[in-house]
Amino acid sequence: MKPFRIAVFASGSGSNFQALADAVQAGKLDVRIELLVCDKPRAKVVERAEQAGVNVFAFKPKDYAAREAYEADILRKLEEHEIDLIVLAGYMRIITPVLVEPWYGRMINIHPSLLPSFPGLHAVRQALDHGVKVTGVTVHYVDGGMDTGPVIAQRAVSIELDDTEETLMERIHRIEHELLPHVVQRISQDKVRLTGNTTRFEEGRGEDHESK
Template structure:
């Protein structure tokens, strides 16, 4: 089996990166994590990746005149490493439309809300303030507009009466660690297609269609 060469971009601890690395240790997983890249040298995730035998790079955005220059350098590194799929895992940079277009339908992200609700930051606080009954997370293709790409998978988490942003975030993160590796697996296996900005998942195995929206 030819495994897709995958890069994970991080800026901090990279817990979702860790989930992807662990999933890719399976012999039957169709993607291989060949690079973990951070724009911050002190990102804790760099140490985790190195300890698991994953090549790492640091590319500081501070050394470039603007976002475009940095994204061109980042694209150069990805191509130099022969990367085929890019996963964002807490990469705290707004990507230029140019870079997003270079990796269209080959770059994915996980967001801590049930998109299209609660785009952007502080999703757990906002969900509690709005009084919604359920929250969750979304794996999606990346587009130039923030948190707006075609949805691949979603997981739903019920909101409890005594939830705080921290307790809610912890339960959502558990689901992120489940559906993000699953989303990468589907993409690397060639089971995803985008038609009119909606994702279709091909079921190539016998039996019932796969569960794509785990709940707790």
């Protein structure tokens, strides 16, 4: 039986890539990480992928005339590797319709806030600046907007009085590293349904969660 193949897109250190790879290694995630796509060839995540034996497509955006041009190359790589799901995990590039339209419903992103609060860059800093008491982590489908796609799953993280951006981000990362492999596993098992702007996510303990 053909394994469920994922492509991870990342731009930086790749801690969420590592969390996925570790979950696969531990037998907690029954997928194959087939491809890493990275827009920074010297990023730490490239080294992580090579150590894990994962194929890498690393490119420099400045070598292309437009975003659409390198996304056309990415599309060819996804087809070549028979990818079933794209996982954006710290990928810091705007996604155009060239990629979004053919992959809608098969592309997810992880974001360090409880969307729709604090979309975009510096979500943890935004939460601290606004003085909210709770933030969190969201995994959602990608629809081409700025963190606007249908929510699949969320987990809350309380903000402490003495939190800095670094201490809060550390706790958020711990939740990300648990939630992302869990969501990918449920998608690979066909336990996540997307209908219009509504998702139904089966946790695996008998309860379903519906998000809009």
